[in-house]
Amino acid sequence: MFSEYIKKNRLKNAFRIGDISYKRKKGSKTFKSYPYIVDYRERKEAIEYVFKLPQGLNPEELMKKEYVFRQVFGQKYTLEGDGLVYVLRVFVNDIDQTFDFEWKDIGPYLSNASFPILAGKDALGKVHVYDMVTNPHLLIAGETGSGKSVTVRAIITSILLHMRTRVDLYLGDMKRSEFHLFRNVEGVKAVMTKKSDLLKCLTWLKGEMERRGDLLDAWEVEHIDEYNKLEGVTFEKYILLAIDEVALLKKEKDMMSIVEEISCIGRALGVYLILSMQRPDAKVLEGQLKNNLTVRYAFRHSDKINSDITLGRGTPHDASTISNSEKGRFIFRGDTTQTLQAPLLELKVARKLLEPYKKTVNAKEVNEDLERESREAFMELPFLECGDDE
Numbered sequence: 001m002f003s004e005y006i007k008k009n010r011l012k013n014a015f016r017i018g019d020i021s022y023k024r025k026k027g028s029k030t031f032k033s034y035p036y037i038v039d040y041r042e043r044k045e046a047i048e049y050v051f052k053l054p055q056g057l058n059p060e061e062l063m064k065k066e067y068v069f070r071q072v073f074g075q076k077y078t079l080e081g082d083g084l085v086y087v088l089r090v091f092v093n094d095i096d097q098t099f100d101f102e103w104k105d106i107g108p109y110l111s112n113a114s115f116p117i118l119a120g121k122d123a124l125g126k127v128h129v130y131d132m133v134t135n136p137h138l139l140i141a142g143e144t145g146s147g148k149s150v151t152v153r154a155i156i157t158s159i160l161l162h163m164r165t166r167v168d169l170y171l172g173d174m175k176r177s178e179f180h181l182f183r184n185v186e187g188v189k190a191v192m193t194k195k196s197d198l199l200k201c202l203t204w205l206k207g208e209m210e211r212r213g214d215l216l217d218a219w220e221v222e223h224i225d226e227y228n229k230l231e232g233v234t235f236e237k238y239i240l241l242a243i244d245e246v247a248l249l250k251k252e253k254d255m256m257s258i259v260e261e262i263s264c265i266g267r268a269l270g271v272y273l274i275l276s277m278q279r280p281d282a283k284v285l286e287g288q289l290k291n292n293l294t295v296r297y298a299f300r301h302s303d304k305i306n307s308d309i310t311l312g313r314g315t316p317h318d319a320s321t322i323s324n325s326e327k328g329r330f331i332f333r334g335d336t337t338q339t340l341q342a343p344l345l346e347l348k349v350a351r352k353l354l355e356p357y358k359k360t361v362n363a364k365e366v367n368e369d370l371e372r373e374s375r376e377a378f379m380e381l382p383f384l385e386c387g388d389d390e
């Protein structure tokens with residue numbers, strides 16, 4: 001009982017320190033009403049506080065002062081609410097350092113979304129998956145070695161295992177590091193390592209978005225999912241364009257303007273983006289693009305300024321507090337903001353999982369492709385079955 005009193009007082013203190021209160025003046029006196037703790041539960045994994053804002057207190061005030069919870073309770077908390085009643089969960093343990101990508105365990109989590117994107121595991125061990133249809137366009141940023149490539153590998157592998165017949169993937173590998181793994185896998189339309197190929201892809205996507213836009217207009221529907229439900233129409237797949245190290249395209253105005261266009265109008269057309277970068281480059285993310293990347297994964301950042309570029313200014317969350325040894329740890333910003341552990345999918349495990357869906361190509365075909373490319377006959381292809389430049 002005494003311990004409950006102390007723990008409740010910690011939250012009351014947080015309200016006082018942050019001056020989270022509604023102020024009323026009566027004569028020369030000011031009266032403050034603080035949020036009211038309506039429930040308190042101690043569970044095995046977390047302490048839960050349920051509190052209610054006093055009438056008149058703008059919920060934005062609470063969000064502005066969220067840093068106080070961080071100062072009082074540390075990193076291990078989540079805060080969710082509806083503008084009146086909030087639940088603050090303070091976890092007893094930290095998040096597990098590893099979350100192995102076991103397809104048999106992960107697969108079932110993907111079935112509740114139209115276009116599920118695997119995020120990570122929270123401190124309660126709950127696996128988080130969100131729907132790209134409702135939260136389109138993802139930005140993944142973090143320092144070198146923080147876990148971005150492994151995360152993108154896990155996301156793309158899970159998409160291919162779960163829905164390869166319903167999505168076309170176009171992968172831009174500007175660092176030539178990772179995406180070769182996906183070449184020739186069913187569902188993957190192109191793996192591009194050259195800017196010229198990526199430009200062709202983007203130009204094609206621009207036209208494809210126009211075509212899809214006309215289609216929606218003609219059938220008077222608002223979303224590609226609605227169109228696909230109409231009788232007698234040809235099924236239109238989702239399209240996902242993933243670009244690794246998009247900051248390398250900073251000077252390519254033509255390309256970046258199409259990327260921005262996808263971020264603006266792709267949602268209804270079923271055309272989505274996953275962009276990753278080491279340093280969150282304010283120049284690359286300027287204009288509409290950043291606002292349209294509705295989900296952000298912030299792995300370890302060098303400082304709060306960079307973390308704010310990724311997560312948005314004014315957030316109390318700070319990806320520079322993730323330590324160097326916490327590989328795969330990131331701050332997820334979507335409908336909620338919380339710290340998660342990304343799945344660890346080793347390259348050889350991914351290869352094995354994708355093997356059954358990989359077309360076999362022999363050396364002769366590869367050489368023919370390369371030769372064809374050097375003659376630039378490849379320029380005329382409608383769009384890209386091979387597209388690699390090694």
Ligand SMILES: Nc1ncnc2c1ncn2[C@@H]1O[C@H](COP(=O)(O)OP(=O)(O)OP(=O)(O)O)[C@@H](O)[C@H]1O
Pocket residue numbers: 097098099142143144145146147148149150151278327328329341342343344345
């Ligand atoms: N989710 C994870 N869980 C545990 N360890 C991880 C996780 N993700 C990455 N690691 C470890 O961190 C190493 C670096 O990860 P990764 O290559 O994904 O970093 P990166 O951010 O893509 O770096 P770069 O920007 O230099 O490519 C991996 O080789 C792996 O050992």
